[in-house]
Amino acid sequence: MQDFAIYLPGILLAYCAFLLAIASPGPNILAVTGTSMAVGRQSGIALALGVATGSFTWALLTVFGLSAVLATYASALLLIKIFGGLYLLWLAYKSFKSAMSSHDIEARELAGGRRTPARYFKRGYVIQMTNPKAALAWIAIIALGLRDGAPLWVAAVIVVGTFAMSVVIHLTYALAFSTPMMVQAYGRARRVIQGVLGSFFAFAGLRLLTSRS
Numbered sequence: 001m002q003d004f005a006i007y008l009p010g011i012l013l014a015y016c017a018f019l020l021a022i023a024s025p026g027p028n029i030l031a032v033t034g035t036s037m038a039v040g041r042q043s044g045i046a047l048a049l050g051v052a053t054g055s056f057t058w059a060l061l062t063v064f065g066l067s068a069v070l071a072t073y074a075s076a077l078l079l080i081k082i083f084g085g086l087y088l089l090w091l092a093y094k095s096f097k098s099a100m101s102s103h104d105i106e107a108r109e110l111a112g113g114r115r116t117p118a119r120y121f122k123r124g125y126v127i128q129m130t131n132p133k134a135a136l137a138w139i140a141i142i143a144l145g146l147r148d149g150a151p152l153w154v155a156a157v158i159v160v161g162t163f164a165m166s167v168v169i170h171l172t173y174a175l176a177f178s179t180p181m182m183v184q185a186y187g188r189a190r191r192v193i194q195g196v197l198g199s200f201f202a203f204a205g206l207r208l209l210t211s212r213s
Contacts, residue, residue, distance in 0.1 A: 013207070017140065022169055043115070045117075046121045053128075059163065092205060096198040
């Protein structure tokens with residue numbers, strides 16, 4: 001129990017980073033909402049589950065990749081944290097820039113015609129796995145949650161927890177944002193949301209860069 005208390009702050013910070021990272025619609029979320037609006041909720045849900053599964057795959061690849069690196073080069077954690085901190089500061093810059101922009105979100109149907117639910121799932125998985133930003137984001141998220149000498153169960157808790165959140169949130173987008181009215185409501189609150197996201201990413205990035213453990 002004492003070990004859990006030691007690693008809990010990092011785990012919660014990793015959860016917060018992941019949660020807020022997908023709170024702002026990017027290409028994956030816009031594909032889900034656009035599919036739900038244009039095709040139907042069933043197709044949107046299938047696409048959402050594919051995206052969430054892709055996120056889970058990236059999480060596993062990142063955890064095992066970083067674990068292998070750290071097992072060989074223990075000092076590499078410092079470099080990983082520096083990289084993760086700089087990436088979070090870059091996300092903060094992008095969020096603040098978006099908050100000041102007047103450009104609204106645009107949810108569109110995927111190109112290539114209509115598909116079966118199974119093919120929408122596959123398409124969502126491919127979209128996420130071919131997104132290079134997903135790999136960068138996961139390095140930052142895992143770096144936030146790991147301390148020097150952290151056991152493997154810490155990474156497992158981060159991966160399982162974020163996968164559960166990914167499924168719930170992507171399904172929520174598919175269901176709740178399947179109407180133009182909801183997309184418009186989100187668009188009106190976009191600047192405030194992006195400002196909050198930018199503040200958190202700046203805080204998390206500075207914390208990661210100044211962390212000694």
